Amino acid sequence: MPVDLNKLLQGDPRAIARAITCIENDRENSARILKTIFPHTGHAFVVGVTGAPGSGKSTLVDRLARFYLNGQKKSVGIVAVDPTSPFTGGAILGDRIRMQNVALEEGIFIRSMATRGFLGGLSRATHDAVSILDAAHKEVILVETVGVGQDEIDVIKVAHVNLVLLVPGMGDDIQAIKAGIMEIADVFVINKADREGVERIEAQLLAMLSISPRPDGWVPPLVRTIATLNEGINPLAAAIESYARFAKDSALFIQKRRTHARERLLELLGEQLVGKVVHEHLENGLLDQYVELVASRQSDPYSVVDEIISGFCGETSQNRKGSGL
Amino acid sequence: MPVDLNKLLQGDPRAIARAITCIENDRENSARILKTIFPHTGHAFVVGVTGAPGSGKSTLVDRLARFYLNGQKKSVGIVAVDPTSPFTGGAILGDRIRMQNVALEEGIFIRSMATRGFLGGLSRATHDAVSILDAAHKEVILVETVGVGQDEIDVIKVAHVNLVLLVPGMGDDIQAIKAGIMEIADVFVINKADREGVERIEAQLLAMLSISPRPDGWVPPLVRTIATLNEGINPLAAAIESYARFAKDSALFIQKRRTHARERLLELLGEQLVGKVVHEHLENGLLDQYVELVASRQSDPYSVVDEIISGFCGETSQNRKGSGL
Numbered sequence: 350m351p352v353d354l355n356k357l358l359q360g361d362p363r364a365i366a367r368a369i370t371c372i373e374n375d376r377e378n379s380a381r382i383l384k385t386i387f388p389h390t391g392h393a394f395v396v397g398v399t400g401a402p403g404s405g406k407s408t409l410v411d412r413l414a415r416f417y418l419n420g421q422k423k424s425v426g427i428v429a430v431d432p433t434s435p436f437t438g439g440a441i442l443g444d445r446i447r448m449q450n451v452a453l454e455e456g457i458f459i460r461s462m463a464t465r466g467f468l469g470g471l472s473r474a475t476h477d478a479v480s481i482l483d484a485a486h487k488e489v490i491l492v493e494t495v496g497v498g499q500d501e502i503d504v505i506k507v508a509h510v511n512l513v514l515l516v517p518g519m520g521d522d523i524q525a526i527k528a529g530i531m532e533i534a535d536v537f538v539i540n541k542a543d544r545e546g547v548e549r550i551e552a553q554l555l556a557m558l559s560i561s562p563r564p565d566g567w568v569p570p571l572v573r574t575i576a577t578l579n580e581g582i583n584p585l586a587a588a589i590e591s592y593a594r595f596a597k598d599s600a601l602f603i604q605k606r607r608t609h610a611r612e613r614l615l616e617l618l619g620e621q622l623v624g625k626v627v628h629e630h631l632e633n634g635l636l637d638q639y640v641e642l643v644a645s646r647q648s649d650p651y652s653v654v655d656e657i658i659s660g661f662c663g664e665t666s667q668n669r670k671g672s673g674l
Numbered sequence: 675m676p677v678d679l680n681k682l683l684q685g686d687p688r689a690i691a692r693a694i695t696c697i698e699n700d701r702e703n704s705a706r707i708l709k710t711i712f713p714h715t716g717h718a719f720v721v722g723v724t725g726a727p728g729s730g731k732s733t734l735v736d737r738l739a740r741f742y743l744n745g746q747k748k749s750v751g752i753v754a755v756d757p758t759s760p761f762t763g764g765a766i767l768g769d770r771i772r773m774q775n776v777a778l779e780e781g782i783f784i785r786s787m788a789t790r791g792f793l794g795g796l797s798r799a800t801h802d803a804v805s806i807l808d809a810a811h812k813e814v815i816l817v818e819t820v821g822v823g824q825d826e827i828d829v830i831k832v833a834h835v836n837l838v839l840l841v842p843g844m845g846d847d848i849q850a851i852k853a854g855i856m857e858i859a860d861v862f863v864i865n866k867a868d869r870e871g872v873e874r875i876e877a878q879l880l881a882m883l884s885i886s887p888r889p890d891g892w893v894p895p896l897v898r899t900i901a902t903l904n905e906g907i908n909p910l911a912a913a914i915e916s917y918a919r920f921a922k923d924s925a926l927f928i929q930k931r932r933t934h935a936r937e938r939l940l941e942l943l944g945e946q947l948v949g950k951v952v953h954e955h956l957e958n959g960l961l962d963q964y965v966e967l968v969a970s971r972q973s974d975p976y977s978v979v980d981e982i983i984s985g986f987c988g989e990t991s992q993n994r995k996g997s998g999l
Contacts, residue, residue: 380976387974402726610969611961617979618951619944625983626943636936644935649712651705654942658950 352378354385360424360485362458369460372477376624383477386484393426393483395490396589397505399533400514402495405540409514409576410493416582417489418456426482426490427459430475430504458487472503473616479507505533506609510592512585514538515554517546531557534569535592538585542573565601567592630661677703679710685749685810687783694785697802701949708802711809718751718808720815721914722830724858725839727820730865734839734901735818741907742814743781751807751815752784755800755829783812797828798941804832830858831934835917837910839863840879842871856882859894860917863910867898890926892917955986 352371356364372379396413400406410427417423460482462475475492482490494504505511513534537554539547551571558568570588574581596602627636639657642648677696681689697704721738725731735752742748785807787800800817807815819829830836838859862879864872876896883893895913899906921927952961964982967973 380980383976384974387977391971607965607969610975611965614965614968614975614978615948615952617975618982619948621979621983622947622951623940623944626947627940640932640936640939643939644932646716649709650935650939650942651708652712653939654946655705657943658946 397508397511423488426487714809722833722836748813751812
């Protein structure tokens, strides 16, 4: 099914859905789509939401989405990249009903990202999905991730503001806060704040923040929420807004965007190069033959890759000579 | 510091440590090391251990390591790929003492893998670390991972047997078992089995296993352990052994190894191609210029990558013509 770019730019949900399916599966068409929509992107405000399974992340995302939609009259897109989320269908007995409820609401588009396939990076696909929602005039895009794996952390580098959800008394408290997660938290959300231990986790967080302050001088606020009761959403939105204002003039934020652009570029470069080599040089079962060499332990992967690369470069050279270049 | 390959093959811990540091940081030398040691690999028995933070994974790995070392007189290597593990130093207030205790013991080598850097895949680095331990005559290699992210799941595809740890009453019980994790579990370990809810989680697992049986016909056994008390380790080792015997003749297992070889080959191909392009074609600040184009939104990453690739292919062609090819 071809992607109708005009409909996509008008925000048509089916066109958005098709475009995202395309970027997940079709290397050549996805490059074309992303190049075409590029001039229409750069307007959305992207919020990353990271939290362990059971932290109530999906419910919070749901509440925030309704806040922006109903309270601020903004169109909202949600990208869920969480193998444990009911959105992504990872949970086996999950309540999928909720997902449909949100999806049916006017002005909110939800998309769950499949775990990565042959075409490569989950974070590349998520970034591209955000670009598509951006081009489709979603004003606020929420990116939900479990944030434990490296891929999942890379995913939310696309965000302008990152929320990290914690729950009082869950696991080994502060032990559950990973170093990588600490670095990305612009706002801490203490969800399920009616549970015992809320003061304790806040005290631990404050202690950690005072031991290792952020290099940009920002002090991540701690916001209590009870997402199931829709409590604390207004103060949370205010905290998000206040970090966004701060980041606008922060030299470190700009540096962070540059680092992120570099990672994105190198990831995409790898994907496109592999796609090109496989497509142009390893057709007709040649890839399978190389795979068999490795699987049967006749050769090591490094030697096989060397052979593939020198074959490809030689071939490129000959093609170009042949075409008169 | 150069890697002494003879010492590595003799199992010298410092040579192993240096070799692993090298494969994490040095693209060209790592290829050389991996090619050289390849004929010495393929003998180790690799066990993957996956579990959520707080499931007692590190303690279990510790107990299993001692079982193989003291009970079976086998040399043991441990590769920890878990941002929340005290081994990897991800936990902020973690008890690092334990790690040293294990490391000091004769015959056990522990290595934690850093999250991936520029040189690429965590799973590539982990596989290479396993190869190094294999070449260094470690007979049993335990690979520990939190198993939530895609990278972390890819990591344990290197294993011959995969354990998935669950804890009674933790989180939303069965909800915490992700679809991806279910597929990789050859043996379920119910750790902290003295806790309430052990029958419940076992009943849930059995129900799930009967709803979706494995295509290879294997019925993953459920083994209760209390790792802190060293209870259940013998039955666990027996379950591991019994799956290993089953897998030996399983056509699906062989198919799985082939799929895994394919993924590994493509990942390595991407890494090596990017390394080659960056090293040979994007020197002298050219990469920074491209990054700036993307970061400042003057161009989209797809167009920039196209330009880089066509520049590289053209250059390769010219070099070859110039050199008389």
